[in-house]
Amino acid sequence: MTEKKLLLGDEAVALGALYAGLSGVYAYPGTPSTEITEYIQQSPLALERGVRSRWCANEKTAMEAALGMSYAGKRALVCMKHVGMNVCADAFVNAAVTGVKGGLVVLAADDPSMHSSQNEQDSRFYGKFAMVPILEPASQQEAFDLTAEAFRLSEALRLPVLMRLVTRLAHSRAAVEIGPVRPQNALDPDDERTRWVLLPGNARRQYALLIGKQEEIAARAEEAGCNSLEIPRQAQDDKRETQEGLGVIAAGIGYNYVREILPAGVPVLKISQYPVPAAKLRTISTQCSRLLVVEDGQPFVEEQVRGLLGPDYPVLGRLTGALPRTGELTPDCVAAALGADCANGLPPAVHLAPRPPQLCQGCGHRDVYTALNRVAAEFPGARIFGDIGCYTLGALPPWRAIDSCVDMGASITMAKGAADAGLRPAIAVIGDSTFTHSGMTGLLDAVNDRSAITVIISDNLTTAMTGGQDSAGTHKFEAICLALGVEREHLHVVEPLPKNMDEITRILREEIAYEGVSVIIPQRECMQTLSRKLRQKKQAK
Amino acid sequence: MKIDLKLCGVGGQGILTIATVLGEAATAAGLQLKQAEVHGMSQRGGDVQSDLRLSTEPIWSDLIPLGGADLIVSMEPMEALRYLPYLRADGAVVTASRPLVNIPDYPDEAALLAELDSLPKVVRLDIEQVARDSGVPRSANMVLLGMAAPYIPLLEPDSLRAAISRIFSRKGESIVQANLQAFDLGLEHSMKLVSQ
Numbered sequence: 001m002t003e004k005k006l007l008l009g010d011e012a013v014a015l016g017a018l019y020a021g022l023s024g025v026y027a028y029p030g031t032p033s034t035e036i037t038e039y040i041q042q043s044p045l046a047l048e049r050g051v052r053s054r055w056c057a058n059e060k061t062a063m064e065a066a067l068g069m070s071y072a073g074k075r076a077l078v079c080m081k082h083v084g085m086n087v088c089a090d091a092f093v094n095a096a097v098t099g100v101k102g103g104l105v106v107l108a109a110d111d112p113s114m115h116s117s118q119n120e121q122d123s124r125f126y127g128k129f130a131m132v133p134i135l136e137p138a139s140q141q142e143a144f145d146l147t148a149e150a151f152r153l154s155e156a157l158r159l160p161v162l163m164r165l166v167t168r169l170a171h172s173r174a175a176v177e178i179g180p181v182r183p184q185n186a187l188d189p190d191d192e193r194t195r196w197v198l199l200p201g202n203a204r205r206q207y208a209l210l211i212g213k214q215e216e217i218a219a220r221a222e223e224a225g226c227n228s229l230e231i232p233r234q235a236q237d238d239k240r241e242t243q244e245g246l247g248v249i250a251a252g253i254g255y256n257y258v259r260e261i262l263p264a265g266v267p268v269l270k271i272s273q274y275p276v277p278a279a280k281l282r283t284i285s286t287q288c289s290r291l292l293v294v295e296d297g298q299p300f301v302e303e304q305v306r307g308l309l310g311p312d313y314p315v316l317g318r319l320t321g322a323l324p325r326t327g328e329l330t331p332d333c334v335a336a337a338l339g340a341d342c343a344n345g346l347p348p349a350v351h352l353a354p355r356p357p358q359l360c361q362g363c364g365h366r367d368v369y370t371a372l373n374r375v376a377a378e379f380p381g382a383r384i385f386g387d388i389g390c391y392t393l394g395a396l397p398p399w400r401a402i403d404s405c406v407d408m409g410a411s412i413t414m415a416k417g418a419a420d421a422g423l424r425p426a427i428a429v430i431g432d433s434t435f436t437h438s439g440m441t442g443l444l445d446a447v448n449d450r451s452a453i454t455v456i457i458s459d460n461l462t463t464a465m466t467g468g469q470d471s472a473g474t475h476k477f478e479a480i481c482l483a484l485g486v487e488r489e490h491l492h493v494v495e496p497l498p499k500n501m502d503e504i505t506r507i508l509r510e511e512i513a514y515e516g517v518s519v520i521i522p523q524r525e526c527m528q529t530l531s532r533k534l535r536q537k538k539q540a541k
Numbered sequence: 542m543k544i545d546l547k548l549c550g551v552g553g554q555g556i557l558t559i560a561t562v563l564g565e566a567a568t569a570a571g572l573q574l575k576q577a578e579v580h581g582m583s584q585r586g587g588d589v590q591s592d593l594r595l596s597t598e599p600i601w602s603d604l605i606p607l608g609g610a611d612l613i614v615s616m617e618p619m620e621a622l623r624y625l626p627y628l629r630a631d632g633a634v635v636t637a638s639r640p641l642v643n644i645p646d647y648p649d650e651a652a653l654l655a656e657l658d659s660l661p662k663v664v665r666l667d668i669e670q671v672a673r674d675s676g677v678p679r680s681a682n683m684v685l686l687g688m689a690a691p692y693i694p695l696l697e698p699d700s701l702r703a704a705i706s707r708i709f710s711r712k713g714e715s716i717v718q719a720n721l722q723a724f725d726l727g728l729e730h731s732m733k734l735v736s737q
Contacts, residue, residue, distance in 0.1 A: 006568050008578070115579075172577040172603040173564060253603070260602040331606035344630065345608030349622035351648035351656050357552065357587030358643065397645075528585070539712070 003178045009169035012140045012176050013079075013107060014039035016147030021182040023074035023102070024052035026062035028437060029466035030081030031116040032170035033109035037079055038469075049184060055463070057472040058408070058437040059084035063091040063106070067160075070104040071196065073188030075151055082110040083117060085126050087408065087438070092160065096130040097198060097206045099158040101190040103151035109165045112297050112328035116465075118388075118407070120326065122297035124274065127162035131210055133217050134274040135226075136164045136252035140174040142226060142272060148179070153220065157213055166296045168328060169253050218275050226272035229280045231287055232265050247288030248338070249281070251301050254294035257334035266338075276304045285309055292337055293317035296329045356396055364524035365391040367496035367504075368458050369399040372427070374501075375508040376401075382425050382512075383418060387411035387439075389431035390465045391458050402429060409438025415453045416446045425512040428455045433463040436473035440480060443517070447485040452515045454508070457481075458496075460526040468529040481519045490518035497524065543596035544695050545605045547624045550616030551641050552585040555682035558708075559614065560591050562686060566696050566704035567595050577603040586643055588620055595695050614689045616682060617641045618657055618665065619648065625660075633662035635689040635731070637681070639669055664688050664731050671730075672723055680723035687727025691735055698728055 007015065014036045017025070027037040040046045041053045052069075056062035059080045066076035078088070085092065085108050092106060108123035127134035135150050137143040143165065150161040194202045221227060247267040250258045255270045269284045271277065285291060293302040293315060302317035309315065316322035322337045323329070335342050359366050368391070376382040386392055386402030387410065394401040404414055411428035419426040430439050435457050446453055457477055463469040473480060481491050490511060494504050504522065511518035546563070550556045560576055567574045577592040592605045607626050613634045615621035621636040628634070634657065640650055657663055666688060672681040683705065690698050702721055709717045 004568075006564055006574070168577055168603050171579070172575060174575045174600075174603075175568060175573070256601040256603065260606070331602045331604055331609075335606065343606065343608035345610075346625040346628050346630065346632075346660070349625050349656060351653040352619060352622050353644055353646045353648060355551065355586075355588040355620075355644055357585060360585055 004175045005178055006173055007140055007144070007176045008035055008171060008173050009137070009140050009143045009165055010035035010109070010171070011039045012143035013147050013163070013165070014043070015176075015178065016144040017077045017105065017151070018043060018045050018049075018051065019179060019181045020103070020148040020151045021075050021184040022051055022077055023184050024066065024069045025077045025079065026056050026066040027079040028056050028058050028062055028084060029463050029469045030084050030109070031466055032111060032165070032167040033079045033081045033084075033107065034466045034469070035170070036107065045181070055470050055472065059088040060091055063088035063095070066104055067091060067095050067098075067100070070100040070102040071190050072102065073190070074102040074185045076102065077105050077107065079107045080109070081117065082108050082121050082123050083119065083407065084108070085121075085123050089126065092126065093130045094198065095160045096132050096210055097203060098196050099206070099209070100154055100160055101158070101188070102185050103154035104160040105147065105150045105154060105163055106160050107163045107165065109167070109170045110297055111167050113167070115167055118405070120297065122300055123162065123164050124297070124300045127164070127274065130160075130162070131214060132159050132162055133157065133220065134162045134164060136272050136274070137169065138253050138255045138270065138272055140169070140172070140176050143169065144176045144178070146226060146272065148182070157217065159210075159213065164252070166253060166328065168296070218278070221273045221275050222277045222279055224273040224277070226270070227277045227280060228270045229267075229284060230270070231267040231284070245289030246338075247284050247291045249284070249291055249293045249301060249305060251293075251295035254296055254329055254334070257329055257331050258294055258338070260331050261335050261338050261340045263338050263340065271301060276301055276308070278308055281305060281308055285313060290314035290316060292322060294323065294329065294334055294337070357393060358396075359390060359393050360527045362527045363390070364460055364496040364522060365394065365458055367498060367501070368429070368456065368522045369394045369401045371496070371501055371504040371508060372429070372456070373399060373401050375505050375512065376427070378509070379425050379512060381423065382427060383423055384427045384429060385411040385415040385418070387428070387430040387434050389434050391429060391431055394429070408434055409442055412439050412446060412453070412455055413442035415455070416442065416449065416451045419451045419453050420449070424452060426453045427512065428453060430455065430457055431464070432457060432459040432461065432473060432477065433471040435477070436471065436480075440484060443481070443486070443519070444484045446517050450516050453517055454511050454514075455517065455519045457519060457521045459521050459523040461523070462526045462529045464526045464528065468526060468532065477521050486517055486519050490514060490516065491521075492519070493521045493523055495524055496522035542695060543594065543598065543600070544612065544693055545610045546593040546595075546693070547590060547605060547610045547613045547627050548593055548615075549588070549590040549613065549620045549624055551620060551643070552587050552589045554616040554641070556589060556591060556616055559682050559686050560593055562701065562704045562708055563593055563595070563693075563696070565708055566700045569704065570696060570700055572597060572695060573600050575600045575603050588623060590624065595693070597695070612689065612692050614685060616685060619653055622653070622656060631661060633664070633692050634660055635664045635685065635692060637668045637685060638665040639667050664734055666727070666730055668727070671726055675722065675726055677719040677723045680720045683720045683723035684727035687724040687729070688731045690724075690728050691731045
């Protein structure tokens with residue numbers, strides 16, 4: 001009898017990987033990908049099998065460690081949110097050139113509509129750029145099944161395989177039928193040095209090998225069961241619900257919205273494995289007189305379909321305005337694009353106000369911003385460069401404290417560049433986990449340049465925004481800063497509490513006046529992780 | 542047969558626990574289910590919602606279309622109003638009636654409740670007060686689930702009770718009992734209204 005489990009898309013990937021014989025997961029937390037690694041960390045099967053699952057410092061260290069595990073012959077999974085692909089791109093793209101030994105699956109969870117992200121970049125472009133196969137499950141069941149397929153594909157082609165989720169699948173739950181458990185790979189390190197030492201002579205040969213694999217990658221996508229062509233028999237004469245001659249290309253979860261509306265008699269090509277299956281695309285194009293491309297994210301398939309079918313074949317999608325150019329797909333926008341009738345809901349309410357997320361009551365970041373705002377007000381030209389984390393909420397009222405938030409680590413380096421340009425005072429606010437992710441190297445640059453910046457590492461002893469995962473540098477920040485060359489007398493640790501406000505503002509004032517690198521570390525545990533620990537202690541009693 | 546629910550509230554109020562109980566009960570009853578959740582600590586204190594779809598047939602979309610929800614279940618009255626465009630014209634709203642005011646421009650309470658009461662089918666109750674008065678102050682969300690139960694014909698109250706027992710069992714028998722009691726208080730409230 002097959003077992004069924006209620007799983008998030010993320011959890012289905014995690015369990016799929018464990019059942020496929022995973023030996024290690026490497027990841028940095030990032031919404032909406034975090035629950036994959038968390039599931040593995042709590043899985044009895046992972047514990048029994050000794051699956052390596054501790055959080056990594058960033059996505060690049062994660063990718064490289066996973067490549068090392070693959071080199072040693074075992075199956076490894078790397079997980080991240082879409083912008084993490086930017087951080088690990090160097091390792092990812094070159095892993096396609098070396099190729100892999102044990103199966104290597106790279107999972108990127110994209111966030112169309114930017115529910116908790118700063119952009120809508122589509123990871124499928126990275127897969128095409130690196131010239132590796134891409135899988136994009138449409139459902140939780142496919143997330144489980146295709147993860148095993150991704151490992152098989154990776155070992156068969158000796159390439160990393162990119163798997164793409166979007167928020168709505170990553171964070172949606174459904175019943176999943178669980179398949180058989182496969183044993184883990186034995187230790188079996190690769191011994192072909194010419195594959196792995198990417199000196200130009202070797203790299204040229206490896207790159208030619210990668211080019212040579214493209215035909216097989218395309219052939220496999222063409223034959224893949226998850227790329228299905230559904231042409232109703234009466235496609236040509238049943239025109240009850242939709243416009244004449246329309247066909248649909250539906251990628252990933254776009255397929256669900258199309259099936260929800262169930263356009264009668266409309267041919268559908270479902271795509272869950274890339275490259276775009278060109279032969280199937282030609283078949284559907286001959287059955288129809290125009291095609292609508294339904295895909296979540298950027299117009300990745302739409303552009304390729306246009307290229308494959310030529311300028312005279314009408315292709316509709318995000319580029320033509322048939323679907324919105326930005327934001328995630330909804331059943332409503334897909335229904336409109338298919339010309340289906342939409343149900344009428346009630347009109348929007350009158351007595352309604354937006355309710356943005358907030359820093360928790362009692363959170364140490366609150367005290368940091370209160371102190372910072374007080375002191376910054378004394379320096380009219382002050383600019384505060386923010387970073388990625390809960391403390392980005394310092395941009396909202398009542399603080400309105402930060403002037404920028406761009407990418408992981410950019411607070412320190414942007415403050416440095418602005419200080420180089422003559423801006424005074426230039427202040428950076430960065431969280432503890434973000435600092436070890438991407439802030440340390442920038443701080444080294446600032447120290448070497450003796451830049452006039454004040455860096456505040458707001459340390460709550462956790463990676464809070466994604467739900468309180470371990471932070472790589474906890475209890476090491478003073479040592480790290482000193483080792484990077486920050487002067488002892490310009491390095492301070494304070495406890496951000498209202499009662500310490502005078503001390504904190506005095507230190508801030510003095511260090512902002514200093515024409516060099518100073519680091520202030522307000523250190524107090526996150527309210528959420530603290531109360532969770534207290535609850536667990538109480539339950540244990 | 543299918544039922545689409547919009548669960549909503551403010552981050553930290555426990556709507557995901559309601560979703561977990563419904564999911565557990567639906568799975569035990571052999572129903573199909575899809576439940577799209579909002580995750581991430583950054584939603585704390587902000588508006589949160591979850592789309593829960595139950596059906597005897599396969600479900601495709603993880604999201605409920607506009608005008609498609611049979612029921613809005615909300616831990617906070619203004620949050621119930623936020624999702625009205627998703628409610629069917631004859632859909633029901635089951636909500637806590639006490640505002641959670643953590644924003645400066647929260648609407649006038651009387652006007653907000655009057656707007657709620659003008660909807661065709663509304664059940665509202667001060668669930669925090671009821672839970673406190675009955676000695677189960679931490680189970681207000683289960684009072685709300687009890688209130689919603691008569692509007693979820695795919696699941697019998699007994700199957701929801703069994704799910705509550707299973708979900709809370711690892712926290713001890715007293716917590717199971719508190720949540721069952723809270724559920725019954727909510728159910729009783731709605732049944733009285735239905736019978737009227």
